[in-house]
Amino acid sequence: xxxxxxxxxxxxxxxxxxxxxxxxxxxxxAAALQTLVAELALSPEVAVVEVGPGxxxxxxxxxxxxxxxxxxxxxxxxxxxxxxxxAQQIPGQLTLVHGDCLQTKNLLHPAIISASAAGxxxxxxxxxxxxxxPVLLNAAALPRPxxxxxxxxxxxxxxxxxxxxxxxxxxxxxxxxxxxxxPKLLRKLPPNCFHPRPRVDSAVLRWEPLAALPDGFxxxxxxxxxxxxxxxxxxxxxxxxxxxxxxxxxSACGIAADRRLESLDAPELxxxxxxxxxxxxxxxxxxxxxxxx
Numbered sequence: 076x077x078x079x080x081x082x083x084x085x086x087x088x089x090x091x092x093x094x095x096x097x098x099x100x101x102x103x104x105a106a107a108l109q110t111l112v113a114e115l116a117l118s119p120e121v122a123v124v125e126v127g128p129g130x131x132x133x134x135x136x137x138x139x140x141x142x143x144x145x146x147x148x149x150x151x152x153x154x155x156x157x158x159x160x161x162a163q164q165i166p167g168q169l170t171l172v173h174g175d176c177l178q179t180k181n182l183l184h185p186a187i188i189s190a191s192a193a194g195x196x197x198x199x200x201x202x203x204x205x206x207x208x209p210v211l212l213n214a215a216a217l218p219r220p221x222x223x224x225x226x227x228x229x230x231x232x233x234x235x236x237x238x239x240x241x242x243x244x245x246x247x248x249x250x251x252x253x254x255x256x257x258p259k260l261l262r263k264l265p266p267n268c269f270h271p272r273p274r275v276d277s278a279v280l281r282w283e284p285l286a287a288l289p290d291g292f293x294x295x296x297x298x299x300x301x302x303x304x305x306x307x308x309x310x311x312x313x314x315x316x317x318x319x320x321x322x323x324x325x326s327a328c329g330i331a332a333d334r335r336l337e338s339l340d341a342p343e344l345x346x347x348x349x350x351x352x353x354x355x356x357x358x359x360x361x362x363x364x365x366x367x368x
Contacts, residue, residue: 079103098203104268233278324350
């Protein structure tokens with residue numbers, strides 16, 4: 076049975092169909108699924124969080140490797156399908172949770188927070204497009220972020236997260252994720268890799284942590300990026316930093332005061348945050364780019 080037949084059969088057997096409001100596009104390409112599994116480098120007892128397990132095609136493969144899985148599914152019908160399919164693994168190897176992966180745009184579901192606090196963990200998921208950025212950004216900002224994340228996201232989002240200063244896609248989300256770790260775009264996935272077919276391409280994205288983010292860095296970054304086209308001193312002044320303090324911070328960080336904010340890379344932004352972060356009003360939420368000036 077092909078992966079597509081497996082997914083369609085599971086949905087039909089449960090009397091379910093994809094729900095647009097949950098952004099459900101089920102992976103039906105075996106090669107794409109194999110990329111996810113292989114990149115997660117699984118072994119017995121590895122802890123994995125899966126967001127949006129759907130019919131369980133990835134879940135089954137995680138369990139086959141002996142991983143301990145926490146799966147969060149918002150759709151009640153799919154949750155019940157999964158509960159039946161993996162009844163023998165629940166509650167031992169699989170923790171199945173019915174709920175939204177995000178309590179708010181600033182906060183992951185308690186089950187994900189609990190799994191992250193319990194020890195090293197990995198994030199592996201075919202992420203719904205509308206939650207991909209806040210899930211990744213909030214996961215990266217946890218006291219114990221995932222030691223590895225391998226997820227599918229919209230192609231545009233992957234390009235955005237892997238962008239560099241000077242590129243149009245460079246913004247607060249990329250700066251925050253790159254301040255915390257290394258994102259890498261692994262492969263492009265055309266619409267026919269999913270059911271139903273989305274109208275856009277997708278990507279497999281890998282992320283590995285480098286260092287813990289300072290408290291409030293993501294919100295700070297979004298706040299100052301709302302003045303992204305302004306010179307650094309002016310951008311800082313827009314967000315509550317006195318001119319003398321802004322100029323002193325730039326000097327201490329080796330950043331020319333007349334550079335534009337959007338030209339700074341992640342390490343430079345981290346340095347600037349250490350210098351003036353406490354003085355800047357944090358106004359924007361994780362997962363949201365600040366508005367253009």
